[in-house]
Amino acid sequence: MENQKLVISPAPHVHGKNDTRRMMGDVLLALLPALVVSVLAYGWQAFVVVAFSVACCVLVEWFIQRFMLRGENTIGNLSAIVTGVLLGFNLPANIPLGLVAIAAVVAIGIGKMTYGGLGKNPFNPALVGRVFMLVAFPVAMTSFPEAVGAVSGATPLAMAKEALKAGAPVSEVLQSVNFADMFLGAKSGSLGEISVVALLLGFGWLLVRRVISWHIPVCVLGTMALFSGIMWAVNPAEYMSPLFHLLSGGAVLGAVFMATDYVTSPMTKKGMVIYAIGIGAITMLIRLWGPYPEGMSFAILIMNALVPLIDKWVRPRRFGVVKTQK
Amino acid sequence: MGSLVTTVLVVSGLGALLALLLFVVAKQFKVEEDPRIDEVEKMLPGANCGGCGFAGCRAMSEALVKREDISALYCPVGGAECMKSVATYLGKAATEQEPKVAVVRCGGSCEMRPKTNRFDGAPSCLVASSLYAGDTGCSFGCLGLGDCVAKCEFDALHINPATGLPEVDEEKCTACGACVKACPKMIIELRKKAPKGRKVYVSCVNKAKGAVARKACKVACIGCGKCAKVCPFDAITVENNLAYIDYTKCKMCRKCVVECPTGAIVEVGFPARKEAPATESQTTAKTE
Amino acid sequence: MKTFPIGGIHPSDCKEYSKDSAIERFPIPEIVTIPLAQHIGAPAVACVAKGDRVLVGQVIATAGGFVSSPIHSSVSGVVKSVDMTADAQGNLKPSVTIGVEGDEWVESIDRSKEIAKNINLTPQEIVAKISEMGIVGMGGATFPTHVKLSIPAGKKAECLIINAVECEPYLTADYRVMLELGDRLLVGARILAKAIGVDKIYIGVENNKPDAIAHLEKLAGAYLEVEIVPLKMRYPQGGEKQLIAAVTGREVPSGGLPIDVGAVVQNVGTALAVYEAVAKNKPLFERVVTVTGSTLKEPKNLLVRIGTPMSALIEYCGGMEGVGKVIAGGPMMGRAVSNVDAPVTKGTSGVLLMPTEESLRQKEGVCIRCAKCVEACPMGLEPYLLSKLTQNGDFEELERHYIADCIECGCCTFSCPSYLPLLDWVRIGKAEVMKRIRERAAAKK
Incomplete structure (x- = not known):
């Protein structure tokens, strides 16, 4: 019995089934339906963009980790792949591959590795990449190929914004929109955001696997619905309905997959609710009165910046402080 | 043209206004401090190691300036020279302390102590020691997880991968005592620094009975007391099955080294002996 | 169904290995080593010397203070030594080693099988008896029971809660006691209630033991003051504060004691020991120990004399083959054992063997701020932050983040997807902060 070397470690001696790899794998699986829809809508070129984006992100992360940070290989935790897919989802299907590579360098290089890699970045890397592209290459980022079944190459949000600005009444704009098509995915847009139903399927999976909680997505979308609902109720001739806002643009993609990024969202449930309400409100402000038709990416990045503050102010409810104190 | 002029005027005006504001605030809230504190701080090594017992060099300087009697204050890093210059500057009496060096009192290498x-668990001696006695049969010796190395501000401590024990670089060690505080097993001791790095010390802290200690480690002190008997200067005491050499009394005659049956007493920095005693392998392993 | 308010995890309970094996009396070994510090507080002081003859149940060490407990011999025979011996973690601790000769009990112990239901002692007499018989908390914390029963002036106990949760995976000792010795357990609980002067007894049992709930319900039918409270399975329900919250809905205030909300909690094993001590005059010198693990041929629940080496129990149940780690206690809070020859003590609720492939931890990753630890913490703390602050040595900040509230249940480390040793660090930080708090309190005096 003596020559056996026993392992000594502090308690606990068992571990839950949850680990980073499994959770990232679940996120990838949850993104799969949206990818399938985008391929159906835009053809194989959508898949090529996503695959290329993933390849670039992984390569950039490996390169920086190997030669600049000189740390261990971190590809195994799958986070670079998730960022790659999300970045691809935020690009139009006809974007030149060279631009995808630039986006990947910005997303991983500047958005993530500059801060030291996974877990240390304050901003969502995929969104850093997207917003950079939006500012640097506005034309390439906003001219979408016509998706199968879509009415035109312009996104519903851009169309509505243009039309409303030109003074057309809401009723006229609504004629060109079909809510069922928007829900299923027959609309133009970045390749991952077009099908709401596919994204909601992914949300369901993430909830079932307990990867994320409902708080952020529901509060983001709820705030957007409330905000746009009030405006719509006040003046239905000038503002689009809440349903239109929820089904258009990156609302669902952002709320389910981007805003819920662990690294850049708050640590407490209460904090998550505050953060999500902020995202919903800022998104609507930009959509209704800002220069851009879509505001989700900016809203998430702005709230990302506030996360440390939220975490400082909002503490979890501690045991033994609520009821017993007078 | 007109707009250019306005712009220049507005910007410079704003600049002047803010400068004035800064000036007023700086004057108003200026903290009066003894200028000697700054001077003394410059004389100190600036390592902020805490070896003096204060939070940093600034706190030490304040104490040096404010206290009448500074005999209790000593900067181990700067040493006697530094203390002397500070004392001269302040016109107070300097403290003299012998230079010291950190000594790791455990010889339980992987070979000696299986x-x-x-x-x-988390790679920290503190975590390990709060959990259990250690990964060898000896419940007193070095855990080898390097808390002392992590705490050393001067890069003077390193774990030797061959022995699994920390080694002190005498050149770099300033005797600040951070490692002494960091070691949960209280193995590291500050001892007198002798020329050529010479030392004679008991490289063991095992307080278990002889047979138990010996079983766990080949070079353990078994508390036999032979060293104490042979010491001509009365420098060695044996308490709780463990010998200790008082470095203030030890004259480094090295009689105890020869006498020690397990090789727990170590000599460092001496020329090799003619007939190799039993402790030879130890001595070379310990010599930097 | 009731449960505690925040945090918690759901480890797989793994009780199937040993839950159906009835309590078996383990043969008396040839030599026992009885440590003098088997409880929290001052170690007991040996009152026998080498060569003395002792009987089963004879005092061999007297209490070393109020927060302390006497130690009784678990065997009859001759004292071989009173010396330092290595405990389960390899640290040298004072202990008494006794060579066994026969099995002769002290005469005052009532060894009849019949159950004494009526106790005619005053509360003071009961507490004195419990103190004298060396009863300590047997769930693992080993806090001397008589101290817990001494209600401080100005406080009033309102209910007694029997902790029958056994939320640690694998362990089944309490479960077997409930099934086999439930009637004695209930008498023990009533004695405890009398000692603290309450007339309400709750017995909290998790719903993964439906047969124990049903059995106790049936037995408790005769006693109006006893209420069996089924609880929804969730770890750490057996934590004292969690159990009180689950059963009564009251939360012990931060930094407070259970008595602040009028509750006194005692473990099943303790209640049984109290019954035996008060009704049968039998000191605490044996206990039920679960010996379990997936590698064992025959996992068992054994009634073991204190001082029996753990290695003997392991050998009896199938040996060390394929074992990489031995744990004294359960897998969530039990301590890894480096010296398997160390003895079973009053606090050893189980000996758990982990197979080699489950013994090592997974490689540590980086914190991805997933907040799973915050979600899991039953005290509402932020383990990721506490761990980081400890590594930075920022103890003032740690205190501001209530590290002293930590109950070291291990939920954070269990749920961390990056396998960070959160609790390893938090424990260190907590120890340092507690030290500072004590020093401050001492300085104030």
């Missing part, structure tokens, strides 16, 4: 189990 591992009996495997530690698998």
Whole structure:
């Protein structure tokens, strides 16, 4: 019995089934339906963009980790792949591959590795990449190929914004929109955001696997619905309905997959609710009165910046402080 | 043209206004401090190691300036020279202390002290020691997880991968005592620094009975007391089955080294002896 | 169904290995080593010397203070030594080693099988008896029971809660006691209630033991003051504060004691020991120990004399083959054992063997701020932050983040997807902060 070397470690001696790899794998699986829809809508070129984006992100992360940070290989935790897919989802299907590579360098290089890699970045890397592209290459980022079944190459949000600005009444704009098509995915847009139903399927999976909680997505979308609902109720001739806002643009993609990024969202449930309400409100402000038709990416990045503050102010409810104190 | 002029005027005006504001605030809230504190701080090494017992060099300087009697204050890093210059500047009496160096009192290398189990927790001696006695049969010796190395501000401590024990680089060690505080097993001691790095010390802290200690480690002190008997200067005491050499009394005659049956007493920095005693392998292993 | 308010995890309970094996009396070994510090507080002081003859149940060490407990011999025979011996973690601790000769009990112990239901002692007499018989908390914390029963002036106990949760995976000792010795357990609980002067007894049992709930319900039918409270399975329900919250809905205030909300909690094993001590005059010198693990041929629940080496129990149940780690206690809070020859003590609720492939931890990753630890913490703390602050040595900040509230249940480390040793660090930080708090309190005096 003596020559056996026993392992000594502090308690606990068992571990839950949850680990980073499994959770990232679940996120990838949850993104799969949206990818399938985008391929159906835009053809194989959508898949090529996503695959290329993933390849670039992984390569950039490996390169920086190997030669600049000189740390261990971190590809195994799958986070670079998730960022790659999300970045691809935020690009139009006809974007030149060279631009995808630039986006990947910005997303991983500047958005993530500059801060030291996974877990240390304050901003969502995929969104850093997207917003950079939006500012640097506005034309390439906003001219979408016509998706199968879509009415035109312009996104519903851009169309509505243009039309409303030109003074057309809401009723006229609504004629060109079909809510069922928007829900299923027959609309133009970045390749991952077009099908709401596919994204909601992914949300369901993430909830079932307990990867994320409902708080952020529901509060983001709820705030957007409330905000746009009030405006719509006040003046239905000038503002689009809440349903239109929820089904258009990156609302669902952002709320389910981007805003819920662990690294850049708050640590407490209460904090998550505050953060999500902020995202919903800022998104609507930009959509209704800002220069851009879509505001989700900016809203998430702005709230990302506030996360440390939220975490400082909002503490979890501690045991033994609520009821017993007078 | 007109707009250019306005712009220049507005910007410079704003600049002047803010400068004035800064000036007023700086004057108003200026903290009066003894200028000697700054001077003394410059004389100190600036390592902020805490070896003096204060939070940093600034706190030490304040104490040096404010206290009448500074005999209790000593900067181990700057040493006697530094203390002397500070004392001269302040016109107070300097403290003299012998230069010291950190000594790791454990010789239980992997070879001498076989591992009996495997530690698998956060890599810290503090974590391991709060959990159990250690990954060898010896419950007193070095855990080898390097808390002392992590705390050393001067890069003077390193774990030797061959022995699994920390080694002190005498050149770099300033005797600040951070490692002494960091070691949960209280193995590291500050001892007198002698020329050529010479030292004679008991490289063991095992307080278990002889047979138990010996079973766990080949070079353990078994508390036999032979060293104490042979010491001509009365420098060695044996308490709780463990010998200790008082460095203020030890004259480094090295009689105890020869007498020690397990090789727990170590000599460092001496020329090799003619007939190799039993402790030879130890001596070379310990010599930097 | 009731449960505690925040945090918690759901480890797989793994009780199937040993839950159906009835309590078996383990043969008396040839030599026992009885440590003098088997409880929290001052170690007991040996009152026998080498060569003395002792009987089963004879005092061999007297209490070393109020927060302390006497130690009784678990065997009859001759004292071989009173010396330092290595405990389960390899640290040298004072202990008495006794060579066994026969099995002769002290005469005052009532060894009849019949159950004494009526106790005619005053509360003071009961507490004195419990103190004298060396009863300590047997769930693992080993806090001397008589101290817990001494209600401080100005406080009033309102209910007694029997902790029958056994939320640690694998362990089944309490479960077997409930099934086999439930009637004695209930008498023990009533004695405890009398000692603290309450007339309400709750017995909290998790719903993964439906047969124990049903059995106790049936037995408790005779006693109006006893209420069996089924609880929804969730770890750490057996934590004292969690159990009180689950059963009564009251939360012990931060930094407070259970008595602040009028509750006194005692473990099943303790209640049984109290019955035996008060009704049968039998000191605490044996206990039920679960010996379990997936590698064992025959996992068992054994009634073991204190001082029996753990290695003997392991050998009896199938040996060390394929074992990489031995744990004294359960897998969530039990301590890894480096010296398997160390003895079973009053606090050893189980000996758990982990197979080699489950013994090592997974490689540590980086914190991805997933907040799973915050979600899991039953005290509402932020383990990721506490761990980081400890590594930075920022103890003032740690205190501001209530590290002293930590109950070291291990939920954070269990749920961390990056396998960070959160609790390893938090424990260190907590120890340092507690030290500072004590020093401050001492300085104030």
